Amino acid sequence: MKKALAVLLSMSMVLALSGCNRSEETKRTKRTKETKDTEISETTEDPYISMIEPSTTESDETSDTSPAPELKESVNLHSQVELKTYGSAELINDDNFTRVDGITYEFNRIRFTTDQFPELRKEVDSFYDDLEAALTKRFEERKASGINSDTYYDDQCYANTYIYRDDSYIFSYIVKTPEDLSSDNDGCISQAYWSETGEEISLSDIVTNDDILSEKITSLGQKYNIPDENLLRMKVGVQNGTGDFALTYDGLYLFDDYLELKLPFDQIEKGVDSRFFGNAPEMYFLDFNLDGTLKWDMDGDGTAEDIILEPKFENPNDSILVTSVVIHVGDEAFEVKEGIWGEFNPEYGSFYLMKAPDAFYIYMLVGVDEGIEEVGYKYENGTWTFTGNWENGEYDHPYDPQRVKMSTYFGNLGTNYMFSYFDMTDGSGMPKHLGDLYYETSYYLATNTDLVFTAYNKSGAPAGDLKVAARTIIQVIAFDTDSNMLYVNVYSGKTGEYGYASIEMQKDDTWKVGGIPVEEAFLGLRYSG
DSSP, rough: OOHHHHHHHHHHHHHHHTOOOOOOHHHHHHHHHHOOOOOOOOOOSOTTTTTOOOOOOOOTOOOOOOOEEESOOOOOGGTTEEEEEEOOOOGOTTTOEEEEEEEEEEEEEEEEOOOOSSSHHHHHHHHHHHHHHHHHHHHHHHHOOOOOGGGGGOOOOOEEEEEEEESSSEEEEEEEOOOOGGGSSEEEEEEEETTTOOOOOHHHHSSSHHHHHHHHHHHHHHHHHHHHHHHHHHHHHHHHOOOEEEEEEEEEEETTTEEEEEEEHHHHGBBOOGSSSOOSSSEEEEEEOTTTTEOOSSSSOOOOEEEEEEEEEEEEEEEEEEEEHHHHHTEEEEOOOOOEEEEOOOSSSSEEEEOOOEEEEEEEEEEETTTEEEEEEEETTTTEEEEEEOOOOOOOOOOOOTTTEEEEEEOOTTTOOOEEEEOSSSSSSOOESSSSEEEEEEEEESSOOOEEEEEETTTSSSEEEEOOOOTTTTEEEETTTTTEEEEEEETTTTEEEEEEEEEEEESSSSSEETTHHHHHHHOOOBBOO
């Protein structure tokens, strides 16, 4: 009933807005008066000219607003801004993660490690402080009322961040939350700022023609089977400037109800201010469109090329198993076969163009008999060469080639994947693991026998042996491949109190903890198949 009412309200808004019949000039004039000092001025410059090297742009002399902060240099902020993610080493002693009576509290936030952009840091910190307070209040209310099995997922408390753009010009990210914590009850909160001033960016600042974007939302949404009610709310969000969005160098992402839709810049160019796009730093990721295409300047000549991934199927009448992929870049075509075998579908997999200091790379996620594999190719001397494949897949939304979060199959606790961070910029095109830790997020087990762990105090120092009785709930946090230590939270009854602990985990003929096979040590191991 609530969903139906929301759709009806959205429909009435669309009809009201579409009935205004405003001219293009009227729309632009109205936005010029309403936008803040950071509005971008008009330009006739080819937006693709600066796709690789950042540039500065003069403001419109006739505008009564101040120009946006200039992009003064190609600064790679990735080494200075990082996502504080659940399970990272410093969070082993963080009290922001707990579980009581089945209600999970999980919160991560962006942590700035320098004061290069103090105004941006102040705004982002303020946003997360408010969000943390709201999430904590929600958690305490759920604990007091008790979890309802009919609304289990509605009772969970989480806030998970995904960064889409991070440079000295624009900072853009989204946070996935329970629906009631987002202003429009769609489970998504989006934030975008001018990095230099910390001023917020809204859709109204970006969009110059609502109709062009609405038409593209309809055509792409229907092509990729996004429900009409979600597309309707995306259109309303564009028209009134309040929709959730994320900016990347080659497109605008829209969000609704945990769904996302990428509007490629080349398909909405006449409906947006072009200087919110391009201006890429030295290193970045671009997400292929769902049809396996991109438009980007790869040779730096100021003209964007069409980049197309064309699969060649084993059986032309059965578009599932591929034997090769033809990579089109402009008028050139390169067929690659090495590493290609399995299911191929950009609509469901992870397909990326990555720019590293030395070259461009393409990564394709291919389904194989044993699971999934990432296949890499390097663009060098006018051709594509195979760099390798591995049983990983990009986890979340990759944006920084120096710090890519990937999932990895481990099999040390049943059929389980763990994630970690990798550097993709050493010239090989292959991931280089950063550190020794691999992390878990929400894997809960029960001890099947008495086990002896090493406990840690609040400062993270070892605090002696911790004897854990059988049938005790533990939460897996991380595994250290160097020391072979498994890190966990050990829970105490229904109070929600827990302590951080570790236990040795080795593999000879089978995985063991404390010398005991994991199948005998734990209950709740998950297996596929």
